Amino acid sequence: MNAISMTVNGRVRKAQVEPRLLLVHFLREQLLLTGTHVGCDTSQCGACTILVDGRSAKSCTLFAVQADGSAITTIEGLARNGELHPMQVGFWEEHGLQCGFCTPGMIMTAVNLLADNARPTEREIREGIAGNFCRCTGYQHIVNAIQHAANRIGSAAPGREK
Amino acid sequence: MAVSPVLPKLVGQRVKRREDPRLIQGRASYVDDVKIAGMQHLAFKRSDVAHGRIRSIDTSAAQAMDGVEAVFTGAQIAELVGPMSPGTPFPAPVHRAVAVDMVRFAGEPVAVVVASDRYVARDAADAIVVEYDVLPAVVDPERAMTGKPVAIYPEFPNNVAVENLPSGTGVSRDGKDVDDSAIDRAFAAADVVISQRMVNHRLVPNAIEPRGVVAHYEPGKGSMTIWSSTQNPHILRTVIAAANGLGQDQVRAIAPEVGGGFGAKINIYGEEFVAAAISKRLGIPVKWIEDRSEAFVATTHGRDLIGYVELAARRDGKVLGLRLRLIADVGAYNMMFTAGIPTLAALMANATYDIPAIRTRLTEVFTNKTPTDAYRGAGRPEASYFIERAMDMLARELKMDPAELRRKNFIAPTQFPYQTQMGAVYDSGDYEKALDAALDAADWKGLQAQRDAAKAEGRLVGLGLAMYVEVCGVGPSSTMATGGWEHAQVTIERDGRISATTGASPHGQGNETTFAQMLADQFGVPIDHITIHHGDTAIVKQGIGTFGSRSQAVGGTTLHLAGAKVKAKMARFAADLLEASEADLVFENGAIAVKGAPASAKAFADVAAFAYVPVPLPEGLEPGLSEEAFFEPTNNTYPFGCHISMLEIDRDTGEPKLLKLVAVDDAGNLINPLIVEGQIHGGLAQGIGQAMIEEAVYNESGQLVTGSFMDYALPRATDFPRFELHSTVTPTPVNPLGAKGVGEAGTLGSTPSVVSAAVDALSEFGVTHVDMMLRPEKLWRIIHGARR
Numbered sequence: 001m002n003a004i005s006m007t008v009n010g011r012v013r014k015a016q017v018e019p020r021l022l023l024v025h026f027l028r029e030q031l032l033l034t035g036t037h038v039g040c041d042t043s044q045c046g047a048c049t050i051l052v053d054g055r056s057a058k059s060c061t062l063f064a065v066q067a068d069g070s071a072i073t074t075i076e077g078l079a080r081n082g083e084l085h086p087m088q089v090g091f092w093e094e095h096g097l098q099c100g101f102c103t104p105g106m107i108m109t110a111v112n113l114l115a116d117n118a119r120p121t122e123r124e125i126r127e128g129i130a131g132n133f134c135r136c137t138g139y140q141h142i143v144n145a146i147q148h149a150a151n152r153i154g155s156a157a158p159g160r161e162k
Numbered sequence: 163m164a165v166s167p168v169l170p171k172l173v174g175q176r177v178k179r180r181e182d183p184r185l186i187q188g189r190a191s192y193v194d195d196v197k198i199a200g201m202q203h204l205a206f207k208r209s210d211v212a213h214g215r216i217r218s219i220d221t222s223a224a225q226a227m228d229g230v231e232a233v234f235t236g237a238q239i240a241e242l243v244g245p246m247s248p249g250t251p252f253p254a255p256v257h258r259a260v261a262v263d264m265v266r267f268a269g270e271p272v273a274v275v276v277a278s279d280r281y282v283a284r285d286a287a288d289a290i291v292v293e294y295d296v297l298p299a300v301v302d303p304e305r306a307m308t309g310k311p312v313a314i315y316p317e318f319p320n321n322v323a324v325e326n327l328p329s330g331t332g333v334s335r336d337g338k339d340v341d342d343s344a345i346d347r348a349f350a351a352a353d354v355v356i357s358q359r360m361v362n363h364r365l366v367p368n369a370i371e372p373r374g375v376v377a378h379y380e381p382g383k384g385s386m387t388i389w390s391s392t393q394n395p396h397i398l399r400t401v402i403a404a405a406n407g408l409g410q411d412q413v414r415a416i417a418p419e420v421g422g423g424f425g426a427k428i429n430i431y432g433e434e435f436v437a438a439a440i441s442k443r444l445g446i447p448v449k450w451i452e453d454r455s456e457a458f459v460a461t462t463h464g465r466d467l468i469g470y471v472e473l474a475a476r477r478d479g480k481v482l483g484l485r486l487r488l489i490a491d492v493g494a495y496n497m498m499f500t501a502g503i504p505t506l507a508a509l510m511a512n513a514t515y516d517i518p519a520i521r522t523r524l525t526e527v528f529t530n531k532t533p534t535d536a537y538r539g540a541g542r543p544e545a546s547y548f549i550e551r552a553m554d555m556l557a558r559e560l561k562m563d564p565a566e567l568r569r570k571n572f573i574a575p576t577q578f579p580y581q582t583q584m585g586a587v588y589d590s591g592d593y594e595k596a597l598d599a600a601l602d603a604a605d606w607k608g609l610q611a612q613r614d615a616a617k618a619e620g621r622l623v624g625l626g627l628a629m630y631v632e633v634c635g636v637g638p639s640s641t642m643a644t645g646g647w648e649h650a651q652v653t654i655e656r657d658g659r660i661s662a663t664t665g666a667s668p669h670g671q672g673n674e675t676t677f678a679q680m681l682a683d684q685f686g687v688p689i690d691h692i693t694i695h696h697g698d699t700a701i702v703k704q705g706i707g708t709f710g711s712r713s714q715a716v717g718g719t720t721l722h723l724a725g726a727k728v729k730a731k732m733a734r735f736a737a738d739l740l741e742a743s744e745a746d747l748v749f750e751n752g753a754i755a756v757k758g759a760p761a762s763a764k765a766f767a768d769v770a771a772f773a774y775v776p777v778p779l780p781e782g783l784e785p786g787l788s789e790e791a792f793f794e795p796t797n798n799t800y801p802f803g804c805h806i807s808m809l810e811i812d813r814d815t816g817e818p819k820l821l822k823l824v825a826v827d828d829a830g831n832l833i834n835p836l837i838v839e840g841q842i843h844g845g846l847a848q849g850i851g852q853a854m855i856e857e858a859v860y861n862e863s864g865q866l867v868t869g870s871f872m873d874y875a876l877p878r879a880t881d882f883p884r885f886e887l888h889s890t891v892t893p894t895p896v897n898p899l900g901a902k903g904v905g906e907a908g909t910l911g912s913t914p915s916v917v918s919a920a921v922d923a924l925s926e927f928g929v930t931h932v933d934m935m936l937r938p939e940k941l942w943r944i945i946h947g948a949r950r
Contacts (some may be wrong), residue, residue: 020281034195035188037421039370040454044871047370075188088186092178094834098844099670100185101371101421107186126879133871135370135422137906138668138843139879 004068008033009077017064020083024048026064027074035075035104039133048131049105050074056112058105075104078111086156087111087149096145099138106132110146118154120146168492169751172679172689176836180674180689190419193374193391194451201376202231204437204450205283207273207290208460209265212301212530212864213314214294219273229278232444233286234436236260236272242439243405246432249643252324254316254496255528259432259439264495265294266314267530268865273633274436276448299864303468303491303527314494314528322490324501324526329508331519331583348483348519352474361933362544364466364491364858365851366874367537369669371421372452373461375434377441385412386442390434393423393668394707397644399699401430402438417697420669424848425536426461428709429498433460442871458869463858464537466491467504469548473555479562479570483519486511486548490526491651493533499540500533501526506541506633511643513549514584514593514629514802515571520583534707537908538848542632550914552627554921555930564627564918565601569594586633588800589894589902593629596826596890600627600804609808613922622811622945623821624923627804630910634903635715635799635896640835645792647705648712650721652681652728654787656774658767660692662683662724665705666717667697671841671905673713675834677721680899684725686750687766703790711801711903715835719897720793727789733774735767735787738780739764770792787823799894799902803827805846805911809919816942818854818920820883823912828890830902839887844887845908846885851877852909857935 002017008031015030026051027033036059039047048059051073053131078085087107090096097103106129113120113128120128126139134142184190221233236244239260248254262269273290277283298311305311314321332341347357365665369391376389386408392398392415399415406413419426433450441448452460470487490504508522553571557564572593573580580588600606609625616623639646649665660681666673674694682689695701708717733744736754740747742764748757755763773787781917810823825842832838855875859868868874913934920936921929927944 018281027193031355033188034191037192037371038451039372039421040195040871042454042870042872044876045370045454075186079187084186090188090634092182095179095365095840097182097185098672099369099371099420100181100190101192101419104188122884126882128670130878130880133370133876133878135368135424135848135876136844137840138845138847138885139839139882140843140885143884145881 002065004065006067006069007071008013009073019063021064022060023062023067024059027059033074033076037101037104039101044133046109047102047105049108049132051108051112056109075107078107080091085111086152089152090145090149094141094148095113096137096142096143102132102134106134106142110149113146114153119150169686169688171683173683173833175679175834177675177679177834179670179672179837180678181674189593192371192419192421193376193389196376196418197390198376198378198447201447201449202276202441202449203280203283203288204527205275205277206271206433207287207292208456209261209268209270209272211265211294211296212268212299213297214259214265216261216265216272217293217295220291221273223289223603224275225434227282228288229282229288231276231278233290234274234440236262239274239436239439242443243435243722246435248496248500249498250496250501251469252496252501255318257495259435267532269532271432274445276440281779288827301529301860301862301864302488303529306527306529307525314530316740318528322525323496323528324524326728327524328521330511330521339634342521342526344519345485345521349819350472352482352908353477354475354556354559356473356552356559358471358552358555358931360469360471360548360931362465362467362469362547363539363934365464365856366458366858367424367426367461368425368457368876369422369424369466372454372457373427373431373433374451375437376449377437377439378447379442379445381445383404385414386438387414387416388434388438389416390416391420392417393420393427393667393669393709395697395699396665396705398430398706399436399473402434405435406438406442413522414700423669424538425464425540425709426534429462430706441716454657455870458874459532459866462497462535463493463532464534465544465620466534467544471548471552473552474557477560479560479567481515481517481571484511484517486522488522488524490524490930491523491529491531492526493529493531495533497533497535500535503534503536507544509546509584509586510542510631510633511549511584512586513546514573514631516573516577517583531860532866538845539632542906543849543909543913545901546630546910547914551917551931554626554918558930564705565606568597568629587797588631589797589896590801590892591631591800592890592892593802596802596804596828597629599888599890600806600826602733602825603886604806605828606806609775622923624809624919624921626807626809626915626918626922628911628918629804629913631800631802632906632910633798634710634711634801634906635795636710638795644706646706648706648716648720649790649792651703651790652718652721652724652725652789654728654732654770654773658691660687660772661695662692662721664717664721665700665702666708666713667705668708668713669715671708672834672837673717676714676837676899677718680718680722684722684729685754685766691839711905714899714901715799715897715903716793716795718833718901719899720791722899723793724789725790726786727791730738731783731789732769732773732787734780734783735776736764739769739772795896797896799830799896801829801902801904801907803828803907803911805915807915807919809916809923811920811923811941813945816938816939816945818936819942820850820854820916822883823850824886825908825911826888826890827904828892829904829907830893831891831900833901841904842887843885845906846912847877849909849912850882850916853934854936855881904918
């Protein structure tokens with residue numbers, strides 16, 4: 001067993017884990033943060049996407065021990081003080097989800113996408129989420145949701161043009 | 163007097179979903195999120211050969227591992243639970259939840275481990291050693307029909323599950339008398355006959371949430387609770403109760419949040435039988451969650467139908483007759499609706515056309531592959547593909563515009579209800595209107611000019627157009643072994659809020675929103691005063707489930723009827739309070755008032771409170787406000803539409819790119835156009851996925867070589883252009899909502915329209931048909947004249 005310590009959604013979490021324990025299982029099974037989902041076993045689907053030190057990462061592709069010392073944000077940590085993140089608002093307003101299973105990972109990827117590129121084109125959005133599968137929506141409303149969030153974030157922070 | 167804001171009418175509005183706050187915050191509970199103290203985990207050892215006899219199973223190493231509670235072989239599971247029964251009337255082989263002596267597809271379970279932790283369970287399953295006498299794998303369905311390389315079941319000679327079943331013109335209801343004279347005359351009179359073998363290939367449904375089950379038998383109570391990622395918890399309850407010697411009152415089935423289904427979560431699977439049986443045997447809760455690699459082989463596949471299509475027509479384009487020989491590769495076993503799905507392809511052979519003579523013949527064949535069953539569209543996309551591709555070929559042969567050829571053959575609006583040659587009665591339709599709307603929206607002439615200009619530049623650009631009609635709102639009980647009704651209950655609570663239950667158990671369809679929109683309008687109350695309960699048989703008394711695009715047409719109608727019952731009773735209480743006639747009351751803005759006298763209004767909540775403490779009790783009334791309804795539809799509904807595609811193929815690489823997709827869909831009246839658009843988008847993505855990139859491929863030894871997301875091309879956001887959606891509205895007379903259903907529509911027209919666009923793009927090479935999927939290598943070979 002290995003001792004690990006990481007900050008998850010702003011809280012320091014310490015644990016003893018098996019070296020082979022996947023980060024996603026650590027989050028889901030030990031921290032009970034079940035908003036992060038597992039949709040495949042080959043790192044293709046992106047349902048498990050979280051932010052590790054501010055960058056999107058597929059938490060099924062990391063061992064928990066690899067995240068030792070990191071700051072992690074999961075879908076549960078995105079809303080602040082009861083206020084939805086603009087990306088969550090976008091998904092709600094634009095019907096960017098149906099069954100909701102891919103949604104947490106999709107939202108986390110999209111948050112990272114806008115952090116890198118505040119004003120993405122539709123093509124850039126589609127390329128930016130190509131590592132996340134959705135079987136329900138055909139992606140169009142997801143693209144709309146991300147555009148919605150980009151507009152909202154952009155109008156809230158004028159002068160931060162790319 | 164109640165003073166309320168004016169509430170807008172919600173039916174028909176783009177109301178954002180009430181499900182979403184939990185889903186966008188990671189606060190929903192899917193089956194893998196269910197945890198029970200003492201719960202153990204299951205892992206299945208699966209066959210790695212497609213066909214073989216189990217010579218030995220050694221579980222000793224697994225049993226010796228720390229944390230392993232028990233290991234069961236197929237023979238031991240067979241002592242706990244009997245074989246699984248299909249839900250169709252066709253003959254079926256014995257199908258055990260865990261194989262006992264023979265394995266018939268790669269991925270079939272052969273043993274199961276119970277362990278304290280999912281990692282340990284998987285380690286133990288891997289430690290089980292199984293030896294097989296490997297038999298030749300039956301892979302090619304047309305070869306299998308000749309008994310080659312072997313017969314999988316002695317009781318099904320030549321691997322034939324359903325033999326040459328005729329239907330259509332001149333076939334008696336029982337299928338025994340077949341008169342071919344009309345169809346023969348049609349072909350004899352034809353100026354042109356189109357003849358083509360087409361393959362509607364096998365797909366893997368791939369809901370992003372894999373399947374999963376938690377079974378919790380409580381010995382002290384003698385009752386079972388089972389959570390499953392299922393489309394139909396009431397059917398699950400029925401099946402699991404019977405399999406475990408329990409009454410239906412002793413089993414509670416719960417579909418928690420369900421992460422997509424697409425037909426593949428209709429079945430009650432072996433893993434559910436096993437989890438329930440082991441929980442009952444050991445008296446502990448157990449969980450099984452499918453891996454994606456398992457899902458590829460252990461969850462039913464879709465499509466896999468070969469069609470030999472012959473279309474007879476006059477030179478002027480009038481279609482005289484259709485022959486459709488169907489050969490279905492159903493895989494190794496008959497699951498719930500396996501044998502029935504290809505019959506739906508035959509049922510819809512008339513498509514949108516007034517074809518006077520049709521003969522279909524259907525053969526279903528067992529192979530050593532994962533069983534097929536419903537997958538979004540389930541038989542209807544196959545029919546639509548065969549007919550629309552053949553119509554496209556006919557148009558090309560006759561040098562007619564594909565739109566004009568369709569127009570010449572449509573069933574006219576005045577012909578509805580229309581009795582097809584296949585026995586269906588189409589409820590309502592206006593196909594020409596949908597076609598014209600699509601031609602207009604896409605600027606068909608303009609697109610043709612663009613295509614011609616692109617071709618003149620040497621680019622390979624093509625256009626495709628496809629009509630569709632599908633059978634939805636399933637269905638009358640005469641067509642379904644489960645019963646085809648739905649159930650709902652509407653309760654006005656004592657505080658005036660509304661609790662409603664529906665048996666239409668959603669998995670992304672948004673029923674909590676659409677159904678609440680309906681009730682909000684029906685009762686004139688705010689939508690946030692309404693809760694829609696679903697997916698739990700302890701709360702929802704009865705139900706069938708969600709499939710066959712039935713949620714709104716059947717489930718929604720049932721809720722509307724239950725609402726009307728309770729509203730009538732509430733009106734009697736209100737009439738008593740207001741000293742008015744029930745007929746004069748209006749329910750609006752959170753109050754009940756005498757029509758034309760808003761000052762008379764009683765708050766909705768006050769009338770509700772009175773109904774629960776009715777002093778004095780109005781004569782002839784029982785206290786309380788809770789009513790239920792069953793609704794049995796008299797017919798299916800038949801939504802329709804037209805999908806137009808523009809596609810370009812790279813001359814150098816053969817890579818196809820979809821440039822444009824315009825869809826006109828007519829689903830009757832719409833409750834929530836936003837949700838309808840989402841449903842159509844998703845269907846289009848799956849239909850285009852089939853046409854362009856998705857394919858389940860087996861090798862000659864029966865191994866699924868596209869068994870992971872690294873090998874099976876699930877569509878990504880980059881695979882699609884922005885879809886352009888339009889609608890026409892032709893209500894159905896089958897239900898009072900006029901709603902037809904829309905969940906599967908997108909898969910119907912998109913697939914043939916995309917393939918027809920590819921054929922059009924390749925027309926300079928003399929190509930008249932290309933089988934899906936549009937693999938670049940295949941297209942490159944056509945372009946460069948290379949032989950296979």
